[in-house]
Amino acid sequence: MKIEKTVGSALEISGLSRSFGAVIALDQFTISIQPGELIALLGPSGCGKTTALRIVAGLEKADRGSVHINGEDLLSKPANNRDIGMVFQSYSLFPNMTVAENISYGLRVRRMKSDLIKKRVIDMLDLVELPHKINSYPHQLSGGQQQRVALARALAIEPRVLLLDEPLSALDAQVRSQIRDEIRRIQIESGTTTLFVTHDQEEAMAIADRVGVMQHGRLEQLDTPNNLYNKPATPFVASFVGITNSIPAVAESSTQVVILNQSIDIAEHSVAINAGDHVSALVRPEWVSLEKSAGVSLEKSAGESRVITKSFLGPMTRIGVDVGLKELVYAELSSKEARNYDTGDLVKVSIATDSVMVENV
Amino acid sequence: MIEKTAAPATKVAEGRSFFLKGDSVPIALLPFFAFVTFFLLWPISDVLIKSLKGNSGEWTLSNFEPMTHGIYLTAFQTSIELGLITAFIGAVVGAFFAFVIENYAGRKLTAVLDSISAVFANSGGVPLAFMFIASFGANSAVIRILRGIGLDLYANGFSLFSLTGVAFVYSFFQIPLMVLVFKPALKGLRKEWREASMSLGGSNWDFIRRIAVPVLFPSFFGSMLLLFAGGFSAYATARAMTVGNVPLVPLIIGTLVDGNVIANKANQGAALAVGMILVAVIAMTGYVWAQRTTSKWQAR
Amino acid sequence: MASPMKGKLGKYSAISVTIFISLMLFFVPLFSAAEYSFRGSYGQGHDFTNYLWIIQQDGFLAHLLLSVELGALAGALNLILMVPTITMLHLTHQRFRPIVDLICILPLMIPVVSLAIGAEVSMPSFLQNSQYELVFFFVILALPFTYRVLDTSFGSIPLKTLVEASRSLGASWLSTILRIILPGAKGGITAALFLSFALAIGEFTITQLLHWDTFPVWTVNASQQNILGAIALSVFSFIFAVVLLGVIAFTSSSRSKKEIVVEEGA
Numbered sequence: 053m054k055i056e057k058t059v060g061s062a063l064e065i066s067g068l069s070r071s072f073g074a075v076i077a078l079d080q081f082t083i084s085i086q087p088g089e090l091i092a093l094l095g096p097s098g099c100g101k102t103t104a105l106r107i108v109a110g111l112e113k114a115d116r117g118s119v120h121i122n123g124e125d126l127l128s129k130p131a132n133n134r135d136i137g138m139v140f141q142s143y144s145l146f147p148n149m150t151v152a153e154n155i156s157y158g159l160r161v162r163r164m165k166s167d168l169i170k171k172r173v174i175d176m177l178d179l180v181e182l183p184h185k186i187n188s189y190p191h192q193l194s195g196g197q198q199q200r201v202a203l204a205r206a207l208a209i210e211p212r213v214l215l216l217d218e219p220l221s222a223l224d225a226q227v228r229s230q231i232r233d234e235i236r237r238i239q240i241e242s243g244t245t246t247l248f249v250t251h252d253q254e255e256a257m258a259i260a261d262r263v264g265v266m267q268h269g270r271l272e273q274l275d276t277p278n279n280l281y282n283k284p285a286t287p288f289v290a291s292f293v294g295i296t297n298s299i300p301a302v303a304e305s306s307t308q309v310v311i312l313n314q315s316i317d318i319a320e321h322s323v324a325i326n327a328g329d330h331v332s333a334l335v336r337p338e339w340v341s342l343e344k345s346a347g348v349s350l351e352k353s354a355g356e357s358r359v360i361t362k363s364f365l366g367p368m369t370r371i372g373v374d375v376g377l378k379e380l381v382y383a384e385l386s387s388k389e390a391r392n393y394d395t396g397d398l399v400k401v402s403i404a405t406d407s408v409m410v411e412n413v
Numbered sequence: 414m415i416e417k418t419a420a421p422a423t424k425v426a427e428g429r430s431f432f433l434k435g436d437s438v439p440i441a442l443l444p445f446f447a448f449v450t451f452f453l454l455w456p457i458s459d460v461l462i463k464s465l466k467g468n469s470g471e472w473t474l475s476n477f478e479p480m481t482h483g484i485y486l487t488a489f490q491t492s493i494e495l496g497l498i499t500a501f502i503g504a505v506v507g508a509f510f511a512f513v514i515e516n517y518a519g520r521k522l523t524a525v526l527d528s529i530s531a532v533f534a535n536s537g538g539v540p541l542a543f544m545f546i547a548s549f550g551a552n553s554a555v556i557r558i559l560r561g562i563g564l565d566l567y568a569n570g571f572s573l574f575s576l577t578g579v580a581f582v583y584s585f586f587q588i589p590l591m592v593l594v595f596k597p598a599l600k601g602l603r604k605e606w607r608e609a610s611m612s613l614g615g616s617n618w619d620f621i622r623r624i625a626v627p628v629l630f631p632s633f634f635g636s637m638l639l640l641f642a643g644g645f646s647a648y649a650t651a652r653a654m655t656v657g658n659v660p661l662v663p664l665i666i667g668t669l670v671d672g673n674v675i676a677n678k679a680n681q682g683a684a685l686a687v688g689m690i691l692v693a694v695i696a697m698t699g700y701v702w703a704q705r706t707t708s709k710w711q712a713r
Numbered sequence: 714m715a716s717p718m719k720g721k722l723g724k725y726s727a728i729s730v731t732i733f734i735s736l737m738l739f740f741v742p743l744f745s746a747a748e749y750s751f752r753g754s755y756g757q758g759h760d761f762t763n764y765l766w767i768i769q770q771d772g773f774l775a776h777l778l779l780s781v782e783l784g785a786l787a788g789a790l791n792l793i794l795m796v797p798t799i800t801m802l803h804l805t806h807q808r809f810r811p812i813v814d815l816i817c818i819l820p821l822m823i824p825v826v827s828l829a830i831g832a833e834v835s836m837p838s839f840l841q842n843s844q845y846e847l848v849f850f851f852v853i854l855a856l857p858f859t860y861r862v863l864d865t866s867f868g869s870i871p872l873k874t875l876v877e878a879s880r881s882l883g884a885s886w887l888s889t890i891l892r893i894i895l896p897g898a899k900g901g902i903t904a905a906l907f908l909s910f911a912l913a914i915g916e917f918t919i920t921q922l923l924h925w926d927t928f929p930v931w932t933v934n935a936s937q938q939n940i941l942g943a944i945a946l947s948v949f950s951f952i953f954a955v956v957l958l959g960v961i962a963f964t965s966s967s968r969s970k971k972e973i974v975v976e977e978g979a
Contacts, residue, residue: 111608131611138612144605147710148627157623158613191709202609209613442806442813445798449816449856452849456831457823463830521963528958532951533739538917539929540947543936547944548745555745585739639821646824649917653933663826670830670922679830686827697822 060087060245061122061212063108068117070103070269077103079269081117090239090246091274092260094253095292100269101249105215108247109138121212137206137244138215142222144202145190151177151201152186158209176204179238196227203235207242214239214246220255232259253293257281265289285321287411290334297337297381301410303329309410311335311403312375313355319407331410337370337384339405345398357381359397362390373401460690463683476684488660489688495576495661496645499583503644504637506584507591514592515599526592533589542653545582549573576659579651587640594639598632598707628710635703642696646689662689743951750945764949766942770935780914780928783844787851787913788906791859794852796902799863800894803872817860820853828853829922844925851916855909862908866901911954 063085070078078100085091093101106112108119110131119126126134145154152173159169177183180200190198199219206214219235220228236259239246250256256263257277264274265288273285284290291298301309303325308315311333318325325331345356360380361372369390372380381401385393393399467473479485514526548555550573572578602625610620648663655664662685669682751761802810820828832850875897879889895902917929926934936943 109608109612111611131608132614132616134612135614136612138609140605140609142605143603144609146606146609146624146628148624157610157615161610161613161615161619205609205613215612441801442798442809445794445813448794448849449853452832452853453816453819453828453856456828457819459831460827525959525963529955532954532958535911535915538915539933540915540951543940543944543947544742544746544951546940547749547948548742550749552749553745554748555741585742588739642822642824646826648824648826649921649929652917652921653936663824666826666830667922683830686824686830689824690822690827693824694822697818701818 060089060243062087063213063245063247064118064120064123065104065108066118066120068104068107068119069115070100070107070112071115076269078107078114081266081269081271083264083271083274085245085247087245088243089261090236090248090259092248092250092256092263093266094250094256094263095266096251098268099266101251101264101266102217103269104266105217105247105249108213109136109215110134135209135212136215137209137211137213139199139202139206139217139219141218142195143190143198145198145205147190150187150189151182151193154190154201155205155208157205162209172208176208179207179241180204180234194227195223196231199223199231200234203238207238207244211244214244216246216248218250219248220250220252228255229258235259257293263293265292267292283320284334284409287323287334287409290409295337295382295384297335297340298332298379299335299381300377300413301331301333301408303327303331303410309333309408311408312381312401314403316403316405317407319409322408322410323412325410330413332413333408333410335381335403335405335408337382339403339408340373340381340383341402341404342371342373342383342385342393343400343402344392345400355400356398357401359393359395359399362393362395364390373399375401457690460683460686463680464687466680468680476681477688479681480684480688484660485662485665485685488662488665489692491576491660492645492662492689493692495580495583496641496643498580499587499644500637500641502580502584503587503591503640504595504633507588507636507640508595508633510588511592511596511599515596527596530589530592534586534593538649539653541582541586542650545573545585546654549578549581574655574658579654579659579661582650582654583644583647587644590643591636591640594636595632598629598636601707602628631703631706631710635700635707638696638700638703642693642700645696646693743948743955746944746948747952750941750948752941762941764942764945766939766945770942772931772935776926776928776931779844779926783848783851783927784910784913786845786848787855788910790848791852791855791909792902792906795856795859795863795905796895796898799860799867800872800890802864803867804876813860817856821857825854825918826922829919832919832923844927847916847920847923847925847927848913850919851909851913854916854919855905855912858908858912859905862904863898863901866898866904870897872897 063083065081065083065085068078068081069076077098081100081104083091093104095101103112107114108126110126110129114127117127121135145151146157149157155173155176156169159172164172173186174183177186180203182197182200182204185193185197185201190201193201202219216235220232223231232255235248248256248260257280260277262274262276263280265272265280267288273280273289275283275285280289280293284293290296299311301311303309304315305327306325308317309325309331310316316333323331357373357375359371360374361370363370363372364387367387368384369387371383371385371390371393373383375381383401464476465472465474467475480489514523518526547553550556573582606624606628607620610624615623646663648667651659651661651664652667655661666682666685666689669679669685750764798813802813828850833846872894875893876889879893884892915929916927917933920927921930921933932943932946
C-alpha cells in the first residue's frame with residue numbers, strides 16, 4: 053500500500069544544552085537534518101541522545117538552544133502542538149483501546165471526520181502489515197506487533213518529523229532486525245524526516261542515512277555509516293563504531309608509529325605525538341593480515357605468533373592471535389580464507405592499511 | 414512479514430530435578446489445605462447448614478423469613494447504606510489523596526504516608542471508636558472550639574452514635590484503605606501514555622477523559638467494592654460505639670450470639686450471617702474481576 | 714503517573730496546601746483525643762491520671778500479656794504454615810497457585826461475624842475451652858494479607874534458580890532454607906510476621922463472639938467503668954503505631970537507591 057509521499061520537513065537543532073544539577077546531559081548539541089532523512093543518534097547511556105529527542109518532542113525543556121522545523125520555531129510550542137510523531141521504547145499503546153482506536157487517537161483528538169479516520173486507519177494498518185489486528189487489544193499483541201501499531205499511530209497524523217526513542221530495545225533479537233527494516237521501509241515510503249535514537253551501533257549503521265555519535269552530551273561526529281567506520285573523527289567514534297583492536301605502539305616521529313615492528317602513518321584526528329611517545333593504535337580486524345609460517349614447528353621464532361582462538365561468524369571468521377602482548381590481536385578473514393588456519397598454528401601478523409588512528413594509552 | 418511463532422512448550426522433567434518428585438501428590442501443601450479446611454471452610458459450611466436448620470433439626474428455609482421484613486430487613490438496608498456511603502466517601506476522597514501523594518510527594522514522604530495509611534486503614538475496631546468518642550464527644554476540645562466559632566454540631570442534631578456518626582468514623586479508615594489499594598493502580602498509569610497522548614496532539618483533558626479515567630475505572634470501582642464489603646461487615650467499631658440504636662446486621666448477629674440464646678435464635682443468626690456472606694461475596698467478586706482486568710491491561 | 718512535579722513538595726502550590734489541611738483533619742481526632750485523655754480528675758487541668766488508671770486496673774498486665782502471647786503465637790504459626798507452602802507453590806507446585814489464591818481471598822470475602830458463628834464447630838473439645846483456639850482463627854484472618862505479602866516477596870527473587878543452584882552445589886535442604894530462602898524473602902517474612910501479630914493483638918470480633926477476654930475485649934469492658942482510661946489507651950496505642958511505623962518507613966526508605974537525577978538513559 054503506497055501512501056502519499058509528503059515532502060519531508062527540515063529539522064534544525066542549534067546549540068541545545070541541558071543540565072540536571074551538576075550533570076551535563078546535553079552540551080551545545082547542533083544538527084541539521086534534511087527533509088526525508090533518517091538520522092540515528094548513537095551512543096552509550098548518558099550520552100544525551102534521549103534528552104535531545106525528548107526536547108524536540110517537548111517532553112523536556114532545554115536550558116539553551118533552539119529547534120526549527122522548516123524555519124518555524126518549535127520550542128515555544130507546547131508538546132501537543134508540534135505536529136510530531138513519537139514512538140517510545142515499549143508499551144506505549146493505550147491499553148483500553150483497540151488497535152484501531154489507538155491509531156485513530158491523534159485523528160480523533162483533531163476532530164477529523166469519522167469516515168476519513170476510518171480510511172486512514174486502514175491505510176496505516178496496511179502500511180505496517182497488520183490489517184487483521186484492527187480490533188485487537190494491545191495485550192493481545194506481541195512486542196513486535198505493538199511497536200508496529202505504535203509506528204502506525206505516530207504516522208497516522210502525518211507528522212512533519214518522526215521521533216523514535218530506542219523502539220527496538222525491548223524486542224527479541226530476531227524480531228528486532230525485522231522491525232528495524234520495516235521501519236526503514238516505511239520511513240522511505242512516507243518520506244518522513246526521522247530522528248532515531250539507539251545505543252546499538254549495528255542498528256544505527258544498518259538503516260540511517262547519517263549517524264550522529266554522541267558522548268557525554270556532545271556530538272562527536274555526524275556522518276554516513278561508511279565514513280564513520282572508515283574515517284572516524286575521534287578515538288571514541290573509532291572504538292564505539294565497529295570492532296577495533298587497541299594495540300600498544302611507539303611513536304617514531306610526529307607522523308608515524310611503530311606497531312608490531314611495522315611503521316605506519318597516523319590518521320587524521322589522532323592525538324598529537326612526539327617521537328618516543330607510547331600510544332594505542334586502533335586497528336580494525338579486517339586490516340590485520342595473517343601469513344602462515346612455512347613448515348611446522350613447535351618453537352616460535354621471532355616475528356611469529358600463535359593462533360589462539362577461532363570464531364566462526366558466518367561469512368567471516370575472527371581469529372585471535374597471541375603477539376606477545378597482554379591481549380590477543382583479532383583478525384577478520386572471510387571464512388573461506390580462514391579455513392587455512394587452525395588454533396595452534398604459527399603465523400606472521402602484519403597490518404595492511406595506509407594509516408591508523410592513535411590515542412593516548 | 415513472518416510472525417514470530419511461539420516456541421513449543423518444553424516439558425521440564427520434574428522427576429529429574431534435584432529435590433522432590435513432581436507435583437503429582439501435593440504432600441507439602443497438605444498442612445495448608447488441612448488447616449484451611451478445618452478452620453475456614455468447615456466453619457463456613459457450618460454456618461450454611463445451621464441457617465437451614467429449624468428448631469428440631471429439620472431442614473427449613475424459615476430462618477430466612479425474618480430477613481424479608483421488620484427489623485432484620487431494616488438492618489440489612491441500613492448496613493448496605495452504611496457500606497455504600499462510606500465506600501463512596503472513601504473512594505472519592507481516597508482517590509484524590511492517592512493522586513496527590515503519587516504525584517507530589519517525594520520518596521520519603523510517600524513512604525511515611527504509606528505506613529501511616531496502613532496503620533489508619535487497619536485501625537478500625539476499638540481504638541478508633543474510642544478515639545472518636547474522645548475527640549468528637551460532647552465535651553471534647555474540637556466540639557468546644559467549633560462551638561466557639563459558631564458551629565454547634567450537637568445543637569444541629571449531630572451524634573456520634575447515629576448512622577451519620579458511624580459513617581463519619583468509618584470514613585477515617587475507609588479513606589486510607591482506598592489510598593493503599595488504589596495508589597498502585599495510579600502507579601500503573603504509565604507516563605508513556607501521557608507522553609504519547611501529548612505527542613499525538615491530545616490535551617490534558619483528552620488524556621484524562623480518553624485514557625486515564627477508562628484505565629483507572631476498573632481499579633477505582635473494584636476498590637470501592639472492597640470498601641463497601643468492609644463498611645458493610647465491620648463489627649468492632651460499631652460495637653464499641655453504638656448503644657444498640659443503629660440497626661446493623663453485624664451487631665444483631667452479635668447480640669444473637671452473645672447472650673443466652675435459644676437454638677432457634679442462633680440459627681437465625683446463622684441465616685443473617687449467610688445473608689451477609691452473600692452480599693459480601695457479590696461485592697468481592699466484582700473486586701476480583703476488576704483486579705484481573707486491571708492487571709491484564711497493565712501487564713508489563 | 715509520574716509527572717514532572719514529583720518531588721517538588723516545596724512548591725506550596727494550592728493543591729499542596731489543600732492536602733496539608735486535609736491531612737491535618739486526620740490528625741485532629743488523634744490530637745483531640747490525646748488532649749481528652751490527658752485531662753485530669755473532674756476535668757481540671759491535664760495530667761497522666763487516665764494513663765495511670767488503666768495501667769493500674771486489675772488485669773491490665775495479664776490481658777496485655779495474653780494478647781501479646783496470642784499475637785506472637787499467631788505470627789509464628791502463620792509463618793510456619795505459609796512459608797513452606799508458598800515456597801512449594803513457587804518451586805514445584807505452581808499449578809495449585811490459582812486455588813490457593815482464591816482460598817486466601819475468602820477471609821476477606823466472608824464477614825468475620827459470619828465466620829464466628831461457625832467457628833467452634835471445628836474445634837476439638839480440648840481446644841474449645843482454651844483461649845488458644847483463637848490463634849488458629851487469627852492465622853486465618855491474616856491469611857489474605859500474609860499470603861499476598863509473602864507471595865510478592867517470593868515472586869521477586871529467582872527462587873527456583875537459587876534453590877537449584879544451592880542444591881547442585883551440594884547444600885542440604887535445611888541449609889538451603891536457612892541460607893537462601895529465608896534471607897531472600899526476608900522482607901516479606903518480616904512484613905507477614907508483623908501483619909499477623911498486629912492483627913492478632915487488635916482483633917476484637919471473633920474474640921468477643923467466642924466469649925474470650927483478650928486485651929481489646931477487656932478494654933471495652935473496662936471502659937464501661939472509665940471511658941477516659943480506655944480512651945487514653947486507645948490514643949496511646951494509635952500514636953505509638955503511627956510513630957513507630959512512620960519512623961521505620963522514614964529510615965528504611967533512605968537506604969534504598971538514590972533518586973535517579975537524569976531520568977532517561979539519555
